[in-house]
Amino acid sequence: MTTSVERRATWPGLDEVCPSWCPGGHNPEDYPEDRRHWSATAEVGVTCYRPWQGDNNELVLACLFLGLRQAVGARYPKVELIDENLRGGCYQLQLTLDEAAAVARTLLELVEQATG
Numbered sequence: 001m002t003t004s005v006e007r008r009a010t011w012p013g014l015d016e017v018c019p020s021w022c023p024g025g026h027n028p029e030d031y032p033e034d035r036r037h038w039s040a041t042a043e044v045g046v047t048c049y050r051p052w053q054g055d056n057n058e059l060v061l062a063c064l065f066l067g068l069r070q071a072v073g074a075r076y077p078k079v080e081l082i083d084e085n086l087r088g089g090c091y092q093l094q095l096t097l098d099e100a101a102a103v104a105r106t107l108l109e110l111v112e113q114a115t116g
Contacts, residue, residue: 045064046062079099
C-alpha cells in the first residue's frame with residue numbers, strides 16, 4: 001500500500017498544501033517574491049540561431065530547462081521554459097497550461113509532418 005505524505009509550504013501568514021508535483025523544501029524565510037511551488041526540472045539541449053543575421057546566422061548551443069512553477073495562492077501552475085545558452089544569455093517563457101498544450105500539439109503536428 002502506498003501512502004502519500006502531505007507537504008506544506010509554511011510561510012509567514014500562509015499555510016498552503018504543496019501540489020503533488022512539488023517536492024516541498026520551502027523555507028519560512030523565503031522572500032515574498034520567491035514563494036512558489038516548483039517541479040523537478042527537465043533539461044533539453046537545443047541549437048538556436050539568430051535569424052536577423054541572414055546567411056551568416058550564428059548557431060548557439062543552448063539548454064532549455066522545463067518545469068512547473070506556481071505562485072503562492074495561484075490556482076494553476078505555469079509551464080516555465082528557461083533558455084540558458086553558452087554565451088551567458090538567459091531567456092524565460094512562462095506559459096499557461098492552455099498555451100503549453102497548444103505549443104505541444106503544434107510541435108507534435110510539425111514532427112508528424114516532417115516524419116509522416
